[in-house]
Amino acid sequence: MNEEQKRDYQEKYRIAKLRGEKFFPDTIYKDVLVSFALFLLLIGLATFVGVAPEPKADPSDTSYIPRPEWYFLFLFELLKFFPGSLEWVGTAVLPGLAVALLFLLPFIDRNPRRHWKNRKFAAGLMSVIVIGMVALTIRAVVTTPPQAEATVAGTLAERIVAGQDLYAVHCVECHGAEGEGGRIEGVQGLEGVTLKPINSQDEMHTRSDETLYAIIEIGQQTLGMPPFGRAYGGELSPGEIESIVAFMRYTWDDRAEMPRAAEQASTLPVLKPGETPDYATHIEPIVKRYCVSCHRPGKANNNYLMRTYDEVMNSGDHKPNIIPGDLRSNLVRMVRWEKIEAGGPMPPSRPLKPELIEMIEQWVLAGAPEKAGAPATK
Amino acid sequence: MASKLIGWLDERTGIVGVYKTVFDRKIPRVNWWFTLGSASLFLFSIQVVTGILLTVYYVPSPEHAYDSVQYIMTGVQFGWLIRGVHHWAASLMVLTVFLHMLRVFFYGAYKYPREITWVTGVVLLLATLGMGFTGYLLPWNQKAYWATTVGTSIAGTVPGIGDFILRALRGGADLSAMTLTRFFAAHVWMLPLVILAVISVHLYLVIRNGISAAPKDDE
Incomplete structure (x- = not known):
């Protein structure tokens, strides 16, 4: 800009100010309103969306799919276009160039016009860059596979x-x-x-x-x-x-x-008087605590798995291990600490407490139902 | 009484002059896009306040960082709110700072006489992104750990000095307690001080030169 253009601009700005408003209270009123709206938005986000729980850092878990914060996704995605030996173009040259251009923008762009209609090249270039960034971000979100769900124990x-x-x-x-x-x-x-x-x-x-x-x-x-x-x-x-x-x-x-x-x-459920035991309420907690340790894949257990109701009823080399209504079922005899053809006494190191054995017996007698009120399995 | 007090103060501090320069001035008529700068400043203050509160309970060591954040979320009265606001305001601040930059760009407001305001603004944009990058690691969870592993290894691909940058960022060859403490230092001391100082210059320039007017189509 030459001196004349500078004077011209200053004059126009002086007139704009004269026709303008008072910073306090006219302008600042808008600022306060927007800030207050943002404040409410933040409280709402913190209360109703919160921060997604994440498991603790585990340097040994190499299967974890890393993903940066959303505002770096476009950069992350951009790198995919520069594989192998060209990687440094995406990681150093382009970002470095972008930052340098950003810093030098007022000194490179010597066009004295200000309205975007009179700066078609600059406005167009910036629009393309912004649209590119948004598109890369969307592409990153769409193409990243979902993370395997991990349960996070908070309290x-x-x-x-x-x-x-x-x-x-x-x-x-x-x-x-x-x-x-x-x-x-x-x-x-x-x-x-x-x-x-x-x-x-x-x-x-x-x-x-x-x-x-x-x-x-x-x-x-x-x-x-x-x-x-x-x-x-x-x-x-x-x-x-x-x-x-x-x-x-x-x-x-x-x-x-x-x-x-x-x-x-953590307390094992107790049978209330007159209550019929069912798998979900009474038996599963016992199975989880005393049986699943061995009765899961990869252990010596005659292929009898006990992770779900279905497995408990229908798996194993000697299946069925539970015959609804029959106290001579393999499982009942084994937890009674008998040694039978299907296997030794269970659990192997020491018997279950008598009240737990009794609960299992009652459950089998009642037809080994899966859920309370569900019809007994035949 | 009030005017007497103000007079007494003004005689010793020049407060009336400050008020006139900062608040009692005419500026061109502006639209709602012009609130993005003050919105960024507001979000920055929110981050300062919630961030200071978080450091009361946060422990920057790999053994305790995760548990201390867990404790903030479940054990501290309103800890979940403080952290929730800090978490969301970070994202929102990146958004407002970026939109603020776009507003300035499309209105041509970086041109004479506001070139230096623009340069300080670029510093603030980069520092805000730096805050996001360093803050992301601090909860020491899976997302944080692996994103930072990848992020710092990207810096390591810069030709020539890449390995040096990588080691400087991580404090060693791998992500470790050293990385966490230096990210913490950058997040709570270095970058905030840079941001505070540059915001002061930025605001001084905005007040000195006046806010730009939205250009008319013959400009």
Whole structure:
């Protein structure tokens, strides 16, 4: 801009100001209104949408599909157009150029006109860039596969309950449902090994959470305990191991007080007088705690899986293991601690409590219904 | 009484002059697009307030970061609200800052005499994106960890100095406690101070030069 154009602009601006408004209160009123609307929007978003829960960072989980925050998606997507040895063009040259152009814009664009109609090239270029960014963002959203759902235990009570379920699956076969230990039965390679209890005061008072975490993660290989942490070839994520530690601590340590919510969720259901037991309410919690540890894929169990009602009723080499109404069903006889053709007494290390055995018997007698009020299976 | 007090204050601080320069001035008639700048400033103040409150409970270490955020969400009175607002205001701020830039661009408002205002604005845009990038890692969850792993490795592909940038960002070859503490430092100290300082210059220039008018089609 030459001096004349500058003077010209200043003069026009002076007139625009004269015909204009007062910053206070005319202009600032609009600003306050917009800010207040944004404030309400934020409160609404925080209250009704919230922040999606995410599992704790797990450096060993390489299957996780990384995705940046939405406003970086266009850049992420752009990189896909520069594969292999050209990658640096997308990562360094284009963004660097964009930033440099942005900084230098007022010095590159010497056109004195201001209305977009008189700046067709600049306005057109910017429009194309913005449309490109929006299109890349949309493309990124559409093409990224959905993340595998992960359950996130938020509160302590949720962690303890989650830990209990994980303990039942991964730990019970050796350490027993209550951490009582004893002679291991039916675990390959550890048959007949006797474990000390891990639920004792001794154990709980001398092992910190960090120690318990490390033992579960790395195992105690000289004693035969395999590693369970994913980083060491096991199945558990850091969050899952933490949940198991929380379960152990709050269930067995006499210094820790079990949160009420966790207590309610972890107590096995009791049969009310006159109530007919059903799978969902009464039997599943028993199965989850005492049976699933071995009766899941990949374990020696004669192919009898017990993860769902259907599997409990219809799987296994000796199926059916449950004949509705028949107390000579394999499952009933085995939990009564009998050794039969289909297999040894169950659970192998020590029998279930009498009231739990009785509940299973009543359930089978009632026709092994899946849900309360559902017709008994034939 | 009030005018006496103001007179007393003005004699010692020049407050009336400040008020006249900042508030009591004529500006061209502006439309609603002109509120995007103040909206960005408002969101920045929201981020400062909620961010300061979050640092009361947040612990920047890999062992405790996730749990401390969990605690903020479930254990702290209204912690969920503070974090929720901080989370959403971050996204909203990127949006308003970007739209603000577009408004300035399409109105040609970066031209004489507002070139320096534009340059400070670009710094603020980049710093806002930097805040988003560094803040994203702090909850130390899966999304945060892997997005930052990828984000920093992208910086590592810059020819020549890529490896140096990568190590400087991560504080080592891999993402670790070092990465978390330096992202934390950048997020709560370095970038906010840069933003505060540059906002001051930006606002000074806006007041000094006056806000641009929406151009007419013969301009």
